[in-house]
Amino acid sequence: MATKRETLEYRKANNLCPRDGRPNEPGRKMCKHCLDKASEKTERHRQKKKANGLCLSCGTKVDDAKFCDKCKKNVAASSRKSHIKRYNLRKSVNQCTLCGNKAVTNKAACQKCLDKQSLIKKDRHSKNVSTGLCSQCGKNPPADKGKRCQTCIDKRNQWYQGSPTQAKDKIKRDEHRKNALQHYGNKCACCGETEPYFLAIDHIDGDGNAHRDRIGKYGSGFFKWLIDNDFPEGFQVLCHNCNMGKHLNGGVCPHKNKG
16 A cells, blocks of 8 residues: 555655654665665565576676676766765764774774774785785885885875875874873973973983884884883983984083083
8 A cells, every 4th residue: 555645755854764654774765674675675686687697787688797788887886976975974973884883983984894904904914915015905016125016105195195194193193292202301301491392202321223223113103102112211301402412422411511
């Protein structure tokens, strides 16, 4: 029996499923029950076409393929469009863009999907490196002594420059530097300089280069290493003048010689 027009208009106005009146799924026009039934029906039709060697879209005869040449192009364009729409809808209601579950705060996916994607990337990275190819694309040999090919490096740099990610990374680096300086006194241990732009973290024993080579952390990455290792002892804050003076003067700042 057909549903009355008044009923359909009421359900549409109140975000209810037009078929049975249940609440719609977020970002969808039907409830979960009806979506599942529609999906099962579509799958039955697909399996029937597949068993008879027919194009899953238009039903024309094909040889060992899912779609005919015409439908392949249409399906690819439609799939991308649907993917973008689904991605934006799920992200707008804080759902995982991959599975639809609740996403992790400030992330586009749930923890389960994040862990799964991380594992896939690590496996692909290890496989590419073990075969002597670019760790990212797995097609070209890596550039110089790095792990990525020059094509991937250029592509990443082009995307990164001026991107929101670059701005976020700068904020994180500045925060790491600020936290490290504050923990170790936030002023030069020699002359008392407090201007943050003039300050640096100094290895008290003077083995900075050897230590950074050993842990593989340089520049902003070193500040994060200090934080991750609970601010170990053996470091102090010096201004760049005192730091350079200590280096050139055999490990003692010239200020102390005068004293």
